[in-house]
Amino acid sequence: MRGADLINTVLPDELLIEILRRVEAKPERDACALVCRRWRRGERASRRAVKIAASGAADRVLELVVGRFTALADVAIDERLPSTCPGAAVARRARRNSIANIARERNMSKNSKAEENEPSQFCFSDAGLATLARACKGLERLSLIWCSAITSSGLVTIAENCRNLKCLDLQGCYVGDQGLIAIGQNCKQLKAMSLRFCEGLTDSGLVGLAEGCGSSLISIGIAACDGIREASLQAVASHCRYLEALSLDSEVVKTEGIISIAQGCRSLKALKLRCLDVSDKALEAVGSFCSSLELLALHSFDGFTDRCLSAIAKGCKNLRDLSLNDCHLLTDRSLELLARGCTKLTRFEVNGCQNIGTSGLEYIGRFCRDLLELDLFYCPRIHNKAFLEVGRGCPRLQSLHLVDCSGIDDDALCHIAQGCKNLRKLHIRRCNKLGDKGFISLGESCKFLADLSVQFCERVGDEALVAIAKGCSLQRLNVSGCNVITGKGLTAVARGCPELISLDISFLQWMGDMALAELSGGCPRLRSIVLNHSQKISDVGLAHLVKGCSQLEHCDMVYCPRITAAGVATLISSCPKLKKVLIEQWKVSERTRRRAGVILSYLCIDL
């Protein structure tokens, strides 16, 4: 080609690999690999991260992958990923045949998925781990998600070969203690460890790990591993002095375990607990010893009273992020102490704490000037007055999330609008007293609002959208289930928000084709649209939409009685960037399926 780039020919291979190493997104790497043979070689030599499906002929796929990509450092093997690699296609056919045989033998007439009968050669096993261990000595991150055939011996091979391992994530694997002990003995640079649903583990495994990697571990996560109890936590407390993050979801751990962690890991910055058998004393210890704590998340703590939050308020002055879920015994009194004590709070979440009400939130509003994000889920006892204080006291608020707050109406939003001019994100669901008035105030005051989601609020209508569209340049909008919204509101949005990227107008019975025509004219940057359960939208509307919205990447349109196969074909042929379409299987013609099968997802049940 004349005038071809000169730099590519003089660039040495090592520099090319360095440049390609900085390309991070997978689609972009894939594109680079298609440029020419030299770039393909360079890309293969520099790719760091790969994700492989655990089902199918995963061992064979892994062997091929590590042979091709020689610089892998981050490998994830996940049973939830679909196995679409060629090796897996062979395995799928074999599996289908074996299932057919089993079905014939058992005389079943239904076409059921017999995943429980899958022979173990059809999923990732220790042999695959051994291949990985030998080929990627520089492995730094390893994730094994629901790999049911993996055992300790596979993990031992990894431990012995991959001494640079920094991050290990095991979920749903029947690994035993030997595996963890080996990791502890060999991987002295391990920083992060996450264990979830690992039923084969007991205390000795985690004790071995803590003894071996204690000085390097910074983050530990344990969930639903009932064999892990006090002894493990004591080991973590004695050996992991630099631990910064701990997440614990366990029904068998007791108060003493948490107390020892608090005493031993004084650098703790993030603590997330969901433990049914723990009491106030645990958090009192955290308050006394962990003064660097920045993030605290408590779930389902029926053993907790106001004493624990007052201890936190006294001791953890650096607290930035607090999340209280289902803590039924906490009252407004503890919120007062917390607000006065932790004035640096930037994120506050309350979920289902029935005894927290208006005055508690008022204190937060009065004392936490730096609040950026406020999330309130199922708080029927919080009323408008609380938002007056939040509006006055938290001028930096950027994100507000309200679900099932039946005690608030338009006045609350007006208060927020007056004071929180920096609001960027507002998500509301099922707050059925809200009407248009609050949104009209928001449209007048909150110029930076970019992400608005109002779902299933029956009284929010067109006037609200008109006001928002006039004042704010939205990027994401979701109004699903707000039944009184019609094309008028959406037309205002189409004309007033040219930067719109994502739109959800599902469950709107009055939304018609005209709205899609307006969108086509006003929102050329639209990438994602959800139209499910639209009674009036038809093929005509789709035809209008694709004229202007050629950047569309994602479209969900199930349960739309007036959309037919013709509309689907129009959409697919007009939008070259489409990546995912959700539609009923019977609405896809054979020609469309041939053209675009890979991006189509079907409704999982055909009623």
Added chain:
Amino acid sequence: MAEVVGPRIYSCYNCRNHVCLHDDIISKAFQGRHGRAFLFSHAMNIVVGPKEDRQLMTGLHTVADIYCGDCREVLGWKYERAYEETQKYKEGKFIFEKSKITKENW
């Protein structure tokens, strides 16, 4: 790394409304109208419809259809009364059809 802590929630597959918790599952061996179904001890954010008598595979029961609180999609039913001693344990519990619920981020 994935979020480690928090209850495992199921949502309505239509509108992602949170309807039940994995920890409340009593049995996974039920048959609904469209395939497999689970028996839960609790449900949230749903609407219970009118009671009616139905002849199910296990005998005569009084059941009430349950609907998603937001999008009103039928998700299963609630057992109000069972007329045989062996079926009494189902009273007050909820059936959710597997195809109508989806896991919420887990």
